[in-house]
Amino acid sequence: MNDRYPHLAHSSPPGIAASLEARLAHMREAFLTAQPVSLEVRRDRLRRAIAMTLAHAERIVAASQLDFPNRAPELARLNEVFMPLDALRRAERSVARWMKPERRRAPAPFSLFGARAAIEYQPLGVVGVISPWNGAITLLLLPLATILAAGNRAFLRPSDQTPHCAAAIDAAVREYFDPDEVTVALGGADVSAEFSKLPFDHLLFTGSTPVGRVVAEAAGRNLTPVTLELGGKCPVYIMPDADTGEAGKRLAFGKLINAGQGCLCPDTVYAAPAVAEKVLTAMDAEVRRQSPGGIGSPEVCGVFGARQYERLKAIVADARAQGAQIRTLGVDMGAHATLDEQHKMAPVVIIDPPETARASREELFGPVMVLHTRDDLDTVLARQRLRDKPLGLYVFSRSGADVRHVLERSFSGGVTINDTIMHLSVPDLPFGGVGHSGTGAYGFGIEGFRRFSHARAVYRRAGPYSLVRAMHPPFGRLYDFAVLRALRRLSRQYAKVAPRHPA
Incomplete structure (x- = not known):
């Protein structure tokens, strides 16, 4: 427990609410007092965040191992330390450029006399960040990079399912930051x-769609702007001309990383029967390559907790009971496909489950994937457009025309072509969902800076005042010249455009 706030240790819920409100009020007062937030202050905070992450790296990895013991420490170090450091360093190098006002064209004829327009990015204030268990620290520190670069203060809330990670990040933050920062x-x-x-002043939540609804409702009572990063059943479309070997490798990559426990992991694959078996064969080979010792090898990531593990086994059992074919990858007949004590399971592909199966309706979020063998791509795309919009979408094809065909007939937060998940790796692309997969987008570069800033419009007048008199009463000849003359010109220009439903 944070010893700067010892009263939180034994508070009743009303006491907790009052304490949190007091801490937020203290941060907001400090933010307002310290305006403007200079480049030097922003860089100093980013450098302290970098130094903090480096100094506490091994404690962070150790904490991650305590909360998520069946995940390799190498993966914990990559996710919770290396990735945030990359974002923090990029923000430190780029913040001066991001802060510069962006010029916009002033309207004619005022621009001829020197009128100027620009966007100036202002900090929002205090930004709340709620992270999920599958990215307990990385999904606090990744957005922290652009939150600090934008000149804000950050109030971090780690998942209550990862108490060791929460204690580790709290100890690190208390060492390198004042509590009002x-x-x-x-x-x-x-x-x-x-x-x-x-x-x-802004709230970022990463987690499931059901919890996201609750967070959005609570934030809405204060009109708090929210960015919700949720999930969904990310689809994969494999065209008949795709490189099936490469598609299988990239699908295995997307499904094995963190044992498929990521919001962008591929969920449901649509492939023609002629290529489906080749893709499965390639996936099986890649699973074996990555885990030569079987599912008991330390490289294999387990499922987080007994509840998630039992949920996935129940989804597979439900699909089998409803007649779907079940293919287990990376294990030979008679070999162990699950290790209950470690919550590990070999990757499972559920082939052609009915619409009533849980696998067809629920986000899988684990080493389980659905494969539909279908030739009628346009029918599939038409049905998908009626469903919730996913966070990610993946297309495998050698044909640019086929890729464009899918992109123009589908919706998703982001897209990767001939790979999975990798659009997340581009710092200056926005990361976010649409509809049920999220609200708003941020990112680990300029898009994150913009999300956590207010784009303030600034106009500097120039030119004779008489130019704007056409908009002021009493209206007369200047109004006729500037407004009526323009309307008559537009009427002639668009006179041939016919109405759809004539009166």
Whole structure:
């Protein structure tokens, strides 16, 4: 527990709410007092965040291993340390460029006399960040990079399912930041419930769609702007001309990383029968290459917790009971396909489950994937357009025309072509969902800076005042010249455009 706020340790829920509100008020007062936030201050905070992450790297990895013991420490170090450091370093190098006003064209004829227009990016204030268990620290530190670069303060809320990670990031933050700059809310589910009710200047939540609805409703009571990064059943379309060997490798990559427990992991594959078996063969070979010792090898990531593990096994059992074919990858007949004590399971492909199966309706979020063998791509795309829009979408094809065909007839937060997940690796692309997969987008480069800033319009007048008199009463000859003359010209220009439904 944070010893700067010892009263949180034994508070009732009302006490927790009051304490969180007091901490937020203290941060907002400090933010308002310290305006403007200079480049030097922003760089100093980013450098401290970098130094903090480096100094506490091994403690962060150790904490991750305690909360997620069946995940390799190499993967924990990559996710929770290396990736945030890359974003923080990029922000430190780029913040001066990001802060520069962006010129916009002033309207004629005022621009001829020197009128100027620009966007100036202002900090929002105090930004709340709620992370999920599958990215307990990385999904706090990745957005922290652009939150600090934008000149904000950050109030961090780690998942209550990862208490060791929460304690580790709290200790790190207390060592490198004043509590009015960056602070961490510790505690159980009652703290999580109160956190999203706080009147932040912006709230970023990463997690499931059902919890996202609750967070959005709570934030809406304060009109708090929210960015919700949720999930969905990310589809994969494999065209008949695709490189099936490469498609199988890239699908295995997307499904094995973090044991498929990521919002962008491929969920449901649509492939013609002629290529489906080749893709499965290539996936099986890649699974064996990555885990030569079988599912008991330390490289194989397990499922987080017994509840998630039992949920996935129940989804597979439900599909089997409803007649779907089940293919287990990377293990030979008679070999162990599950290790219950480690919550590990070999990757499973559910082939052609019916629409009533749980696998067809629920986000899988684990080493389980659905494969539909279909030739009628346009029918599939038409049905998908009626469903919830996914966070990610993947297309495998050698044909640019086929790729364009899919992109123009589908919706998703982002797309990777001939690979999976990799659009997330481009710092200056926006990362976010659409509809049920999320609201708003940020990113780990300029898009994140813009998300956590207010784009303030600034106009500098120039030229004779008489130019604007056409808009002021009493209206006369100048109005006729500037407005009526323009309307008559437009009427002649568009006179041949026929109405769809004539009166």
